[in-house]
Amino acid sequence: MAVDNEPRETFEDVDWDDIDETTRSFSRKTIVTIGVYVLFAVGLLYDYVLKPSRADTIEPLGISLQALDWLYILTLLTILVGVVVPLYENGRMTRYYWQQFRKNRAAVASLLYLGVIFLIGSIGPRFLEQPTVDSSNAYQPPVFTSAPNWLPVECAGEVAGGSCHGTWAHPFGTTHEGKDILVSVIYGMEVSMQVGLIAALITITIAAIVGVSAAYFGGWIDAALMRYVDIQITFPTFFLYLMIVYLYGGSLFSMIVIFGLLGWGGIARIVRSEALQRREEEYVLAAKNAGASGYWTMRRHLLPNVSNSVITAVTLLIPGLILFEASLAFLGLGDPTVPSWGEVIASGRNDLPNAWWVSTIPGIFLFFTILAFNFVGDALRDALDPRAEGGDQ
């Protein structure tokens, strides 16, 4: 019979102070995370306070960052820290989710498509000049197609049989102003991604804070927050945007911020009802019993457990936002300095019988981007949310 030579450690022997020390000291991940955000804050501070106001942000490279770019960088950083890193750390869960997600082939293809759009939209605008007005270059047909010869001012490709053939110089053709459609579409990719992702980040942040605190604190805080949500939801978002864009003008930055600040009501409701259920679970009560503070309970127990439904809801919100931006741009209420898909569609509206490609091509990209987000959101709901099974496939 084996006898333990070492004295058994009893509960009383555990050095709780030591354990407290180790858990309280920052892990490497926390330090890196905080470091990344501090770096971001320093960059922002430098851009807005220290450097001369007219100069480029990074002088030697000629890179100038606007408010929108900073917000986009912050969004991408947060996605990295909040989504990519946890997925990488919890390999087992990631593999499980991926297995669930993979069942939906359309969603996998959509994810791939969105990834490509994101990559091209992020890289392309760094290297391509914004499309410029060049009237001699107007109405070039896309490559492999042709248009009647009278339509383009100067046909860039070969002319055969009275029709002008498209060239690789303008693979998607040009608009009535001679703007290259491929370049506009690539710029539009970035715009759509910015609209979708930034507004989604703002929405998630506010909705999570409001929803979780309403559920956790209850009482008058809950009543006040939810009454406010009631009012905000009352006003149809599209018309609210329309009114505010009309009154205050629409730069892309302000449009995205408005989308984010005013569109979170529905998701806050979802978060609240989810968090209300979680609040009564044993592990939350146990945490409270063990002396967890309100912030700790919300941050560690409520938020992670509502995050699945939030992510799903937001993925289904993004296509709506992209469509709103395109619609507003189509109505001419968008940012005139940014080539967005809606604006290109509007610019080709009157030319459709002759120059079908101007409106059609960006429209196809818009359609597939929205479709892809819808597919991904639907598959995420199936993969992430075990409670929502059966009803909606």
Next chain:
Amino acid sequence: MATYILRRVAWAVVASLIVLTLTFLLLYFTPDTQLAQLQFQAAQAGDDPEAIGAAYESYHGYDQPIHVQYIEYMGNMLSLDWGWSETRSQPVTTAIAEAIPYSMMYAVPSILISSVLGVAIGLYSATNQYTRGDYAATFFAFFGLSIPDFWFGIVLFVLFSGILGWVPIIFDTTAATFSLENLAQFILPIVVLTLSSIASLMRYSRAEALEYVEAEFVKTAKAKGVGDWRVLTRHIFRPASVPIATILVGDLLGIILVSSYLIEVVFGIPGLGTLSFEAIRDQDTSLVMGTVLLPAFLTIVGNLAQDIAYTILDPRIDYGDS
């Protein structure tokens, strides 16, 4: 139940007042472009821009303290005096009243078609889950959900009126309401609007009906030999109809209000959407406010109707005051 409905109506009134108040505040704190324009013109003509500004403000009552302006504004809005449209030289309410029939001419048929077809397809999908028909319906729903309606409208418009010449290019306001001519020019808007509104209805009815397809009482009915049609209409559709009816009012209204705005601009229908769009383009602030507030009020009323419909249609819900 009566107390609940009363409370709900009271809330709708409060919500409307809050929306109006917020609109007032937005307007109050916005720099007036018209005033800036006037002052610019005055300065160019050699007049004193300050004096013009003061005259303009006193004419519109903008020199009054905020609470006086607020009471005046709310009084006007409640008594349906929504201001004067400068570009159309008529009261805002008249302009809206003239535009509404054109919006109704395609919105009403579209609502009818999409609610009947949407619920029917949804029920079919639910009872034939994972069949080819169900997949086709799902695909169709995603298509309708994702296609930008203004873009789809343009493409259809060019195809059918520009290339094929089947529908007129220019909208004819003189056509009689119930005539073939009118049908021809409204058929495309109806198709586009139906497509965008039917999708969510289909998905929703499918999900709701699925809850009852496997229910005990449906199995019992089948076991007793009740026919498929009767099971579908009496045992599945009836309990599912309550939540479906509510989405009909609330959510459908929201989709239709937004879609119709863009559809009207695309097809040149002189309805509410075009009216609002032109007002925005011409900086006609009172008309913009009127045409944007109307959908907001319709939404409030729609949500109210949705909640009341729920209480009346579903006797199981207990409001704790009976």
